[in-house]
Amino acid sequence: MIGLENVKKSINGKEVLREITITVMPGEIHAYLGHNGAGKTTTFRILLGLLVPDSGRVEVLGADPLKNPGVRARIGYLPEYDLLYPNLSVWDNLKRYASLKGVYDEKELQELLEFFEIKEYAKKKILALSSGTQRRVAMARAFIGSPEVFILDEPTRGLDPEWRLKFKRFLGRYVKERNATVLFSTHILSDVDELCEKITVIKEGRILFSGSLEEFKRSFPTGTSISLKVGNIKMAAKVLKEKGYSPKIMKEYILLENAEPSEINTLLVSRGITVEEIKRNEPTLEELYSMLHRKNG
Secondary structure, three states: OOEEEEEEEEEEEEEEEEEEEEEEEEOOEEEEEOOOHHHHHHHHHHHOOOOOOOOEEEEEEOOOOOOOOHHHHHHEEEEEEEOOOOOOHHHHHHHHHHHHHOOOOOOHHHHHHOOOOOOHHOOOOOOHHHHHOOOOOOOHHHHHOOOEEEEEOOOOOOOOOOHHHHHHHHHHHHHHHOOOOEEEEEOOOOOOOOOOOEEEEEEOOOOEEEEEHHHHHOOOOOOOEEEEEOOHHHHHHHHHHHHHOOOOOOEEEEEEEOOOOHHHHHHHOOOOOOOEEEEEEOHHHHHHHHHHHHOOO
8 A cells, every 4th residue: 555645845945745645555556647847756756765755644555664664675666767777787687676675586587587578688788778678677677576566657658559558458467466556657648548547636746636537537527529420411410500509520420519419319310310329529638637737727
């Protein structure tokens, strides 16, 4: 479990975190979203016991990571920038990290090399690898010791589409099978839609929203937009105009703003027009995220 309660932090006289409260339960993947400089990395460093909060409560797996540094061995951390030893080989990077963490297991390291498809690079220095391969090394490092808690900062940064998908599927399975706890930040909001049930959005160190993804999607009033596919598109457009709608024809679909699917279906069917498909168009997560930031100046 991860818990932050009324956490404040100032750096060089600037208030970076303002009463941040978040709870992430076992088996949960929680997105922590915000623009660059919003305070996400500072939050992560506090959870890792690398920064001291000015006030508030911090808990990871039932302990304060600052007072109980041993809890760090049970955390998998993936920073935004890989922070690997550039002049060491892939194998030596993983071996050194495992040893520092106190969880060195050669069999596990071999399995991570296999899964993240970096075995062929095991003897190569980090500086000789592509950025995507370096990212996979950093990802493998985060899973050393089978952590119970993960703090992931832009985890899919630099990955190609195939590896982004593979990692997301792996993380989802890992959390489900091991009841792990994950807090992660990302600018790729489609990853949030695919992985998370809960999100927290911060701006300039204060929380704008914290709750379920569904609550977030319902938190902004938006006009209902629908798309429909009909047997006779010209006749349907004529009927809709007669009723005061402003249909837009896009290829084989009609788009309508401020319309309810059930009402449109009933209207068209009553005029003998076959409705083949009708669906509500929901605003994207990116659009809602932008609305929230605009609303809060």
